[in-house]
Amino acid sequence: MHDTEQRAQLSESLARLLAEYQQGNRQAANEFVLLLHPVLYRYFLAQSGSRAAAEDLMQECWVRIHRGRASYRPGEPVLPWAFAIARHTKIDEYRRDSARASREAAVTGPGEPVTDPRRSIEQSLEASAILARLHELPDGQREVFMMLKVQGMSVDEVAHVVGSSRSAVKQKAYRAYETLRKWFAQPLTGAAGGGALS
Secondary structure (H helix, E strand, O other), X not given: OHHHHHHHHHHHHHHHHHHHHHOOOHHHHHHHHHHHHHHHHHHHHHHHOOHHHHHHHHHHHHHHHHHHHHHOOOOOOHHHHHHHHHHHHHHHHHHHHHHHHHHHHXXXXXXXXXXXXXXXXXXXXXXXXXXXXXXXXXXXXXXHHHHHHHOOOOHHHHHHHHOOOHHHHHHHHHHHHHHHHHXXXXXXXXXXXXXXXX
């Protein structure tokens, strides 16, 4: 209940601030950024597994939010609108990385390894056990899990953002929950011999 109230409060504040931001209120824009930044940053961090990559994606996403702020319809929920922009930012960055890797492969030729800059960044950063496990989920499952469980979005909102059906979203979420449950149960049963947590 408490989490639901907090999410409702966040949603109301974001909607009010974005509407004022659209009217050119600089203070509202700053407050909007402060409220929304941690939400989108967690999403990008879980998607990329790298703080540096998440920060780069955040910068690009803020540029897109600023340019596209007129597309927000006052009174509508802000999170689905913002996550749609974040998702397109991530997809475009992935396409750019793939194109860059293809160009590098063409230049280096066969037999020469092509290093993915994201991998070296990921390997050089320490991630928490949860973040590491989340990053092992398939992209679609991880994305749905983050929106539903971390951001508290509804199934309908997530379906709208990812351009999928409610049943497909529920199926991805279920698979993600089951996979995470199994992963996190393994060390506990192994370490405690199947006993309960104290």
